[in-house]
Amino acid sequence: MASIAPRRRTGASRERTSTHEGFLAHRDFRWLKISAALAVLLIALYIWVPLPAGHFGSSWLGYTLGTIGALLILWLTMLGVRKRAITPGRWSLKAWTSAHVYLGMLLIVVGTLHSGFAFGWNVHTLAWALMMLVIVSGMFGIWVYASLPRALSENRYDAEGAITEKQMVEAIRSLDRQIHDAAQPLDAESAALVNRSLEEDPFAGTFWNRLTGRYPRDATRTAAAELRQRRAFLPRRADDPLDKVDALLTRKEAMLSRMRRHLKLKTWLQAWLHVHVPVTFALIAALSAHVVAVFFYW
């Protein structure tokens, strides 16, 4: 009986890259080039191919553009599935995103030409408008993706290294505990003020607060300010517990504002998707209505 050492290597292949090439520049702007070439070609066809008069959409070129556009929209929507279905295989989400962005922008050409510039107050123009809204929101997304990551990273760093979102929350909790202990000797009124800061949920705040990073009725800031005011009227003494509480509140404020900056950046990085995705579904609905309308009532 012979036994052979178990076969080495699992046989799974792997794409190796050794540099960071972003999704916009993916493969030397391959999808930008393809989309640009297609856009030029389609515009040329639209201008020079002789077509019978009447509705452009129902000409052969119109049908072709319409079919391409509809399929493209469905394919673009599939990015949401690709992003989450972590199946084996040699796909890369970066390549998908790259193609998504450039082919998505090509849709401006495809969709608009398909319309033959016949706009009106109808379901057809609604579909076009929704499509444009998705595309514009996508373009806005590109802008935030390109400009905010550095700020996000910088906000997490200081002289002592990085701190994660979880650590920010922990730091605030830890300060809260210290404030709680330090506030024990305070009189009832001051303690109540401090308590308001302690009861504040660092994640509280409306979507608007997050987006702007402004929290006008922040309990910590109010507490710190009012305590300072109250102290101005009290006799000064060494070892005043208020001093300690004040110092801790100041530290908490700094950490809170760091975390809020973090949340603000993250919100901007994600908020546009809350337009991009729901409008995509509205677009698909309008698109279906448009197709049905065309085939049954035209």
Place this chain on the structure above:
Amino acid sequence: MSELYKVAIVGSGPAGMSAASRAAQLGLDHVLLEKTDHLSDTIFKYQKGKHVMATPSQLILRSDQEFDAGKREDILERWNARTAALGVNVKYNAEVKAIRGTGPAIEGSIQKIVTRARDGSTTTTEVQRHAPPYAIELANGETIMAETVVLAIGTQGNPNLMRCPGADLPHVTYQLDDPTAILDEHIVVVGTGDAGIENARGLAEDPAQGNVVTILNRSPKSANVRESFATAKEPNAKALAEDDAAGKLTIRYETETKAIEPGWITLNTRDGEERIRCDRVIARIGSAPPRGFVEACGIEFASNDRLAFPTLSPQFESSAPGIFVIGALAGYPLIKHCMNQGYDVVEFIAGNTALKPADEPLLEAKFASLPGSRSVNDWLEFLRERVSILEGMTTLQLREFMLDSDARFYPSGATVFEKNDPGSSLFAIADGSVHVRLDPNDASKVVPIPQGSIFGEVGLISGRRRGATIVAAQDCICVEISRNAALKLQSQVPSARRAIERISIERQLLQMFGSGLTSGDVVEVVETAKILSVRAGDAIIREGDDDKDIYVIRVGSMIVEKEVGGKPVFLSYLPAGSYVGEMALIDGGQRTATVRAAIKSEVIRVDGEAFGRVLAAKPALLERARKDMEVRRRTNAFVESKKDSFSGIVDLYSEQAKFLVSQGLGEATDVLLIDERLCVGCDNCEKACADSHDGLSRLDREAGKSFAHLHVPTSCRHCEHPHCMADCPPNAIQRGPDGEVRINDTCIGCGNCQRNCPYGVIRMDKVPPKKPSLLSWLFFGKGPGPGEPPARWSKKNTHYTGDPAVDEALDRKKAIKCDMCAGIEGGPSCVRACPTGAAIRVSPDEFLTVARLENEGA
């Protein structure tokens, strides 16, 4: 000195307890001595509720005590009950301090003990062995007499002692049983590991106790507690810093003790000496391995290596006649092995010499597939006779060695391994011979390796991929020696270490300089070559020096840097297997750059003149060396020329390279790097990892350090010589087929790997229940969605069955880490799932190149 026991057993862990139980069952006159006030301290100290595993599962248990996988509490309870029922004579709080023979001096039996001081100097003391009976001295001054001694004290060791003047005063203590019992004292805790922190916090917890607690930390203060308390768990360190901030206790940074006197302690601080009040010192400064104590008993160790174990006979008898060593101290770190040995050793002492060891069936299985039916003992003898590196081993060592190795038969023409396969095992040829293929396309260009010799040593030593394909030249039997077994072998058998070193130097030189060279050509070079170990950051070659030696990197890696415009500029990265220093030899002149170790490394220093003679005799070799040199020159010139025009970029590139090396790139084979200019923080990488690995993410994107936009997240580096493998009792961490370092199902959850990994990438966790499919989430919102499910969801959806065996498995925490997505088509999920291209996985030799100056250096 009253009674003379037949056998005294020291240590009541699984090994000692099982031995004492056997002795009780056989009616031998015995005593079991235990340092603490309970049985089996190591297991007693496991965390509450820990699931204890009974590996290896094929091994049958032979003991008067029961043991099966289960909860720590249940196991201890059963052991306690059984020990009482058997009437084992246990003596608690009996710490053994010394064991000495009281019979006549044994002629010629002298043991030399070498101790190494901090400054590297050594002193040798000689111990004359005396025959039994043995006098066993306890810490409380009592002496116990016994004919034979079974030493089963495990490897925990004793606490390190304070050394400053006054350290022997009675108020200097090393443990704290009940912090609430101490009132109104000034207490100084020395050491900021977990134990010290827990003690200090316990003493200060309740202000009503009135204690004034100070804890001394040698490190400087930093807002990052991981830096100022490197040896403690992060939550502990944080809690301590909080207590300090709240004024409950005082942390003194950069402080050490200078002297202790009753009521006071003098401290050395950064600002000079300071004397403060102190009624009690609690020192928690780690523990020393028990080797010193064991050696003082007259027990010899196989070598001076840190990994070495005592030299034992097949019946576990040490070099001191009548003292037997078993359990973890004998090199068997699993509970089942320990218990079996306890049984066997007492049977032997009672006169049963025919007993076969319990691991016999395991070994039988190892040899079952080989041609020719021999008994296990015959096979072991066969290997020892025929394989030169196994010659110096005792039968016991050989048995243990074979448990971690495999014997295989290869028919003529079969491939043993292929070039570029990952693999860190060593092969030894017991029968037949093999061929090394020099040319992948030409099967006739081969170098033979004869019976008795070894191959595969490059993978073992450098941790890199196989350098050549090996094919069986005729039917042969080889032993594949796992990395762990090979490391143990080298520390146990010094002659084996030397043999492996010599062969590896010769082969490495031949392989590196390629065709045309034979071992005859390099005799002089090999003879004069020396292996040096280099600490991280130390230089082997200094710019401007005049020496001419050549260095071959055997283990670790180096970086090459050069002063340009007053600043060191990073030129290149040299992985294990490359050589440096040829320029000065070939072209003469001074060294043109400095070469330093990126991590702790080993190099072979080859005498420049001897090598010069080889070059002179072999023009083809000189030609090749010149070509390599030209490539290096061009790189250097390129970097230097850039430095003039783009000084800022080159500085950044240099500093970034240094940062990456400090983050472990120097020993990595595959590491995740995120470009923070591209990362949008979507955490899709983490979600993808969780979704392709049992629902648990093996990377923490936000954690980890960054420098100039490059972020090294907390994720496994797949080190060349993984630290995590070091003390894994079931040997569950292995290098997998795709080069990944992976943890297999035999993990017992002890957490050693987590503590040993310097990059903190291993987590201990239980597998969450399965989630509903992606589609049912997308359409019906079922389940928690992509990524690691929140703990609350997992808890709610874990369905316990009521059957303890199944339920315990559901709660079992195991070590979890990145497996490089080995075996998944397409490769790392984290990389594939990143929408922006921010996440890539690279090896350092791919990434640390000058190409980066253009791609990333900004």
